[in-house]
Amino acid sequence: MMIKVCGMRDIENINQLQELDIDFMGIIRYSKSKRYVDDLQKEKVAQQTMNKGTVGVYVNETLENILQDFIPLQLDVIQLHGNEDPAFAKALLEIDIKIFKAFQVTEEFNFDSLKEWEALATQYVGKLFFLFDTATPNYGGSGKKFNWSILDSYKGEVPFLLSGGISEKDADAIKELKHKMFLGVDLNSKFETEPGVKDIEMIKTFIEKLRK
Ligand SMILES: O=C(O)c1ccccc1N[C@@H]1O[C@H](COP(=O)(O)O)[C@@H](O)[C@H]1O
Secondary structure (H helix, E strand, O other): OEEEEOOOOOHHHHHHHOOOOOOEEEEEOOOOOOOEOOHHHHHHHHOOOOOOEEEEEEOOOOHHHHHHHHOOOOOOEEEEOOOOOHHHHHHHHOOOOEEEEEEEEOOOOOHHHHHHHHHHHHHOOOOEEEEEEEOOOOOOOOOOOOOHHHHHHOOOOOOEEEOOOOOHHHHHHHHHOOOOOEEEEEEOHHHEEEOOEEOHHHHHHHHHHHHO
């Protein structure tokens, strides 16, 4: 099971997280987020040696601005968390950049609407993954879960990360998820002491429960 911890900003906290058995850490480059890494903080993060995959999180950002972050922040994946269309993602895939594409899941979410994205993933095998998050006006970081039973109607072949309000209490329920395309989890606000600062002990306990 893959584990991504998102919304990292504080350098000491980043380095503490690097000691844990996780796969990715996310840096949010969306100025309206409470976890925003601004240009000043970006310079500090850029000086760190990362031993985890680093994911840059963007909401309706320009290609130019995303690419300006890619080398300095040593990004491995771009998470598109807004209303980006497949053509926009294709421009990144064409230059060999991996993508997590977030979708806002509602009670009425229709997975058939992802057909164009699935076709793109077929074209770029192992480069494009889905991330299912709870629909919220602020795009992400809501701390709210969606009804995971809706995932039963996802019949696609693109592996996905589960996101949206996941907390320490969800470890058992996550272990019960049997969807064949379920790749892992994205942790964020429910593991924080304040926006952008993660409770390392809480994450550690969660990982132990999950991996047991
Ligand atoms: O965390 C944010 O502030 C944020 C803002 C805008 C887009 C994405 C954001 N974070 C992503 O939101 C999900 C769910 O977070 P939560 O567990 O509900 O707090 C997660 O994928 C983050 O990557």
